[in-house]
Amino acid sequence: MSAVREEARATEYEAVIGFEVHVELATATKLFCSCPTTFGAPPNAHTCPICLGHPGTLPLLNERAVEYALRAALALGCEIERRVHFDRKHYFYPDLPKAYQMSQVHAPIGRNGALTIEVGGRTKVIRIREMHLEEDAGKSVHLPDDAGTLIDLNRAGVPLIEIVTEPDISSPEEARAFLEELRLTMLYLGISDVRMEEGSLRADANVSVRPKGSPVLGSKVEVKNLNSISGVERAVAYEIERQVALLRRGERVVSETRRWDEDRRLTFPMRQKFGGEDYRPIHDPEVVPYVLEESYVERVRAELPELPHARRKRLREAYGLSAYDAGVLTANRELGDLFEAGVREGAPPKPLANWLMSEFLGYVNERGLSVRDVPITPRQWAELLALIEEGTISTKIAKTVFQRMAESGRDPREIVETEGLVQIADPEALRKIVERVIEANPKSVEDYRKGKEKALGFLVGQVMRETRGKAHPELVNRLLREALGEPGGA
Amino acid sequence: MDDLSVLAWRSRIASGEAAPEDVVRHYLEAIAARDPEIHAFLLVREEAREEARNLRAEDRQTLPFFGIPVALKDNFLTRGVRTTAGSRMLETYVPPVDATAWERLAHGGAVLLGKTNLDEFAMGVSTETSAFGPTRNPWDPTRTAGGSSGGSAAAVAAGFAPLALGSDTGGSVRQPAAYTGIVGFKPTYGLVSRYGLIPMAASLDTVGVFARTVDDAAYAFVHIAGSDPKDPTSFGKLPPAFADRLAELRRLAYPARAERLRALLSRGFSGAKVALVRELFGDGVSPEVRTAVEAAVRRMEALGARVEAVSVPELEHAGAVYAVVMSAEAASHLGRFDGVRFGLRVPAGDVDALYTRTRSRGFGWEAKRRILFGTYVTLSESFVDLYERALRARRFLASRLEALFADFDFLLGPATPTTAPVVGAAGDVDPVVELTQDLLTLPANLAGLPAVSVPAGRGSDGMPVGLQIVGPRYSDLDVLAFAFAWEEARPPEARPPFGGKVPGSSPREGGSGR
């Protein structure tokens, strides 16, 4: 009672947020059978006696899934459980074929790890309590008007890792940053597609608030159904506000599970599963415990790729990039790889970063392509930037050259030569064209002389058109002004 | 005495004296004549005649089971052939795959004669929990044939099949073998693939063999043993010496090598060090059984075995440990029978009611009892106390038994405390009574040890008595060799009256039937 009043008296509150994140591993086959895991097949196309739970069939552990989980655990800096075994978590649900889920209750593969995130220029360490391997359940489809329920077991038995954090996150922005960083880390590890909309990354947030500085945790609310990263940020923000408002009114926060409604932008209480949370876990007697040899763990550790956090830091330090640029290049692993390869071929880092982030990404995004779909090699990038730097082509022409390169994969120098795109920087050659343009556009010339600066732009454009864009733009500008005299003059 | 043995049939088939269809006809006729009284089978396959006819004649010399009819306990999956596990739940279940143990016999040319009765999901000691009624003992139909593999045991004992497979979780092969006077062998855990065996408790379940002679059992065992990629618990690396010997025996495909097999098995008694474990020979053992087993032990001693009494007091807890581990796993395995994907479905308005009605109607009393008990021992508040402790106690017990084998080659004792009880005597099976029936056999399951029940003789009530021989892990062939030595050495009065002498049956060679 007094605690409630104390909470109500507080003027400032802080949020305490933890996550339980499920990541679907991108193995070719399921955790305990050889059914494919590809998304989008017709219902129940990817099932077999094992994942349908037929009696007498036995689980066959997919060692690739163990390796992926180990990779993730090592990347998150976890202590590794050397003896891999599984426990059965029992509950009845039509999309759970065996009436138990194979999971690691007693000995998760990883414990006591951490993930470093960056928010608003600060870094923060989010502790990982544990990370374990388990199998997914299937999907129930409820027909309208109580016409029945259909079950699709394609997903049943697909390997997942569940990552449980300590409640170290304290704002919606941090929540977003955590999930983005986790997602990116999984992508770098090559162990998951991490597509939230396809369910290969699923996050549940545990949100509570308390008077700022209070050592006591508030009532915990679990928020489910978060299916986009921006949705997570909104849901967490909503939930914090809701709880603070309750406390301010002197009301209690009920510890419960709530669902996020993305359309209405609010959370609402979920019906509790009947039978409580006692999964009666027992050691699975059918999966032989699997020992991760020290040498194997060390090999997997040695093969870990550079992770996003380290890469951002290195890009800043090695190439003098801004935090923003380093962030963009790292957020798309292939783009970052392309950048680094281009630099190795001699491209100047900062201009290359600009080209990749603006012109290149624009091209790719407009067409719905991925980085690898564009046939420009790192060496060709270096050449293109060299052409600009040495003044052979203008930045404007370079954009044209880029388009040609992207479409054909041809070398930039060859494009420039065969298409005669070399910049015209010879004043004598340009002067003739300038005179012709002045002749042909008396109206604009008059406008300019009356002081309409805009008319000059039109005339420059005409010269550029005549030269098919090859004229050196500043030179044209200067020549035109010389020929026309000062605006507003006689 | 082994007129109807697998090895005898193989010789006759190989030499052309008998055709596979003659063999099948012989057994189908025996079944037709007497199984209505015994009820060993839940399903008899007339198709076996046709399948026997269709065997490729050129394989008769090379395939180890060419033309041999086999009966399978109805918890082995048989593709396209109904498999019920003795339960209403699976009354119409037709599995999509074959059990590996059966597949290996079938690849060896065996013909599936039928599926045999069992306690529901192998939960019971007398086939009386079968949803389809009990099996009766061919020696005396007022008595039980034992369980849970009672149907397979009765089939071999009554001359309905020369070979049958069963499953042994706590004694379900050795106990009915003892009651019906035949050989029942349970291998080291993991040596025979459990793929396709509907589990009762996976960490205890083993595939066992019923045969009329020890060499038949050994012959079948060596052909079904070995790792199976479909069963990870069978992946275990075998001790090299054992693997070599297994391979050598397996090469002895029939015909003409029966003598080599016998020679490889025959080791005699001299130098064998045998422990009589007091706790496995205790007060619960009836005078019938005690007298027969003690006589057997004395004879072995006379023939050169060194016998010593020992005590493993911890075995007193084996029953409790077994009850907890077995029921926890059994309850877990049975969750999948929910009416959603296969087996019985009792329709209902919502899913909770669907589960409740399906499971209420589908499971018999014994299955329900074990589900409740198994659920209880795994509830989170009891979890640490019961289930975890039972697992630790199990490992401890196993290590105590293994330690005995530093000094002894085998443990010896009765396979059952009494001869076969009267059907219905157990009535509403008292769980405690049931445990005492398993008490002599379940330690081998807890420790994963190979064990055989071989006929020791008969009690004064005229019923067979089984002698149990237990060895260390991977001593399967030595256990069988020791059993073989006993089979050769036992006095005529201790021989069960095989062939023609089982009351009411008239098995004769060549398949003329009655």
Ligand SMILES: [Zn+2]
């Ligand atoms: Zn599957």
